[in-house]
Amino acid sequence: MLLDLHTHSVKSDDGRAKVENYCKWIRKKELPLDGFVLTEHRQFDTNSDYRHLEDEYDLLILKASEVETDFGHVLVFGVNDDLLAALDFSDIRLPIDTVLAEAERCGAFAAPCHPGRKRVGLFSHYEEQGIVDGVHTVEVLNGGSIPGEDEWSLQRAEDLGYRGFGGSDSHVVSRIGLCATEFPDEIITSVDDLVDALTGGNFQPISLRAETEIK
Known part of the structure; x- marks a missing residue:
């Protein structure tokens, strides 16, 4: 499966994309995504139900969160009441x-x-504060990165033995799918499945920038 693990909708304070418009764009541009994860800033959206969009567009739509820490931004998948x-x-x-x-x-x-x-990135804080124990996976391909950022992320992740995934970090419709994560042997239908797949470690970051820009 191919999932964009990092997207924002109008639920985020800087997001300008409606979720249905993401779905329409994916189908209109024939992007190879099987779904995407909404990672709204500094919150977890407990109210929105996107099952009707999943059915209409045959896409998996999951919810997560992007929180802010003393070492930069962190995506959290599998948010629950606890x-x-x-x-x-x-x-x-x-x-x-x-x-x-x-x-x-x-x-x-x-x-x-x-x-x-x-x-707002982990590795810039490493330069000043040292390495954090407990980190094992980072986003190494990000659709919003400027030249040099992903290259540094990939190199530092390799040096530190971190696994890497990809996400578009889209805030507008046309940016979804620029980067994504491939789970070659997984069938993911829920957040629990996604957490299990990420924990298992059998995934790889994918850049779709050229394909997305051509269409």
Whole structure:
């Protein structure tokens, strides 16, 4: 399966994309995505139900969150009531150690995103504060990266032995699918399936930039 693990809708304060418009764009442009994950900033959207869009467009639509920590931004997959009670998702200085530990305790999966980005990326904080124990997976391909950021992310992840995944970090419709993650041996139909697949480690980051820009 091919999933875009990092997208934002109008639910995020800087998002301008409606979820249905993402679906329409994927089908109009014939992108090879099987689905996408909505990772809204500093919150978890407990109210929205996208099952009707999943059925209409034959796409998997899952929900996660992007939180902000003292070591940059982190995506959290598998958010549940226990994790919502343990963390204040609106806090822009969550301790990354706490996020990683609580995610694991609650059966979720936490991984830093765009780690090569200045100020909000994990690796820029490593330069000043040292390496964080407990990180094992990072987003190495990000559709919003400027030249050099993904290259640094890929190199540092390799040096540190981290697994890598990809996501578009789309905030507008036309950016979805620029980067994604391939799960070659998995059938993912739920957030629990996604957490299991990420934990299992059999995935790889994919860049679809050229294909997306051509269409």
